[in-house]
Amino acid sequence: MHSVALAVADGTPLFELAAACEVFGTDRGLADPWYALTICGPDDDAEVGGWLRAGVRHGLDTLATADTVIVPSIRDVDDPPHTGLVDAVRAAHEGGARVVSLCTGAFVLAAAGLLDGRRATTHWAHTALLAARHPRVRVDPDVLYIDDGRVLTSAGKAAGMDLCLHIVRTDHGAAVANTLARTLVVPPHRPGGQAQFIPAPLAQSREPVLADLLAWVSARLDQPLTVQDLARQANMSSRNLARHFHAVTGTSPLRWLLTQRVHRAQELLETTDAGIESIAVRTGMGTATTLRRHFHRLLGVPPEAYRRTFRSTGPPARSG
The missing domain is CATH 1.10.10.60 (Homeodomain-like)
Known part of the structure; x- marks a missing residue:
């Protein structure tokens, strides 16, 4: 079974955290086996979304044993990321894990040095700050998500769900990902591009x-x-x-x-x-x-x- 560790720190916003839990934490019988999701963090009782208490049963050391590590948004991009989280994410990547950031979780990956020399993205409102703070990162503000092999980053909010579905598509194929998207009542695929799956925006219109x-x-x-x-x-x-x-x-x-x-x-x-x-x-x-x-x-x-x-x-x- 493919293990997914979701890193939760105090102050983590709720949206991207919930998206990852919905995709990887619920076995709907779409593939056998599904993912084994573990919630990890530096705090036993982290506050998420500004009002919800999340019981965290596993420490950051668990990240090192996961196949995929997901870092959702951080509380405030103006504050340095949690040092223990940065170190644990770096160790997980060095151990062979696939590391994923949703929205401003990219600041954790950048602090860990995982984005140096790579193309990466984050929420459009913070791409300039990410580029200024980490000049070795090739920040692309115009895409929804970027898959660079074992390091993946997404833009904000709904783009985090897009990246989660892209991971399911990569692991289990289009049919499983599309069925999951229909179950979640979200668009089945905001498509990727060439070999590194640089995506174009959603092929839908409000017109x-x-x-x-x-x-x-x-x-x-x-x-x-x-x-x-x-x-x-x-x-x-x-x-x-x-x-x-x-x-x-696009x-x-x-x-x-x-x-x-x-x-x-x-x-x-x-x-x-x-x-x-x-x-x-x-x-x-x-x-x-x-x-x-x-x-x-x-x-x-x-x-x-x-x-x-x-x-x-x-x-x-x-x-x-």
């Missing part, structure tokens, strides 16, 4: 026209849609559509469409025995060659390797 268009496209991924088809459906010019799309999704209509096709291919690889040619047709990519090219470009592995990985029983535990 009714674009929201309706995205739903229309998602129901027709098996069809050979073009940007002109999307513009016609939205009753816009292609240029106007591109402007709206970039404002809402990317172009064509890139968004290709990403959705790859996501659909992920689900079909996990949940069906369909061949690659059949999946290429069902996702609108036409041929196995086209599917393999885009799949490998976005996810870094060929479809066949992805299917073998996510037909397995769960995330690997840390060795040693």
Whole structure:
């Protein structure tokens, strides 16, 4: 069973802490085994969210034995992070743990030296401070989360949930992550990018026209849609559509469409025995060659390797 240690210090805000507990702390029977969540901290009776008392039964030394360590937001970015927490997070990483920060938890990772030379993010309101305080960190204020292998960081609030779901997707596959998202009534995937999964913002819109268009496209991924088809459906010019799309999704209509096709291919690889040619047709990519090219470009592995990985029983535990 993959062990997850959640580090809770006195004054930890509630939102990101609750998101991690909802994702990793409740076994809904989606994968066997699920995660084993442990709450750790320097205080036996930490206050979280400014009003709730959280009983912490495990000390910070437990972080060193976890497969994944999650550091949620800290109380105040103007105060130095808890020294014991910084040391424990550093030791866990040196021992081979995957270390994750949600929102301003990035300041703990930075203080531990884990972000030096890495691309990282935090809540947009604090990215300038993180960059000024830790000049060796390549702070990116424009993304929701960054997966750099064994070190992952997210922006604030809802982006913390996005990163938690991304971790489930990485460990258990798209089908499990999407089912969990539906259970939690949150968007199933704010998609990652290239090999390090640098994500674009959510492909959803509060503008009714674009929201309706995205739903229309998602129901027709098996069809050979073009940007002109999307513009016609939205009753816009292609240029106007591109402007709206970039404002809402952070990317172009064509890139968004290709990403959705790859996501659909992920689900079909996990949940069906369909061949690659059949999946290429069902996702609108036409041929196995086209599917393999885009799949490998976005996810870094060929479809066949992805299917073998996510037909397995769960995330690997840390060795040693």
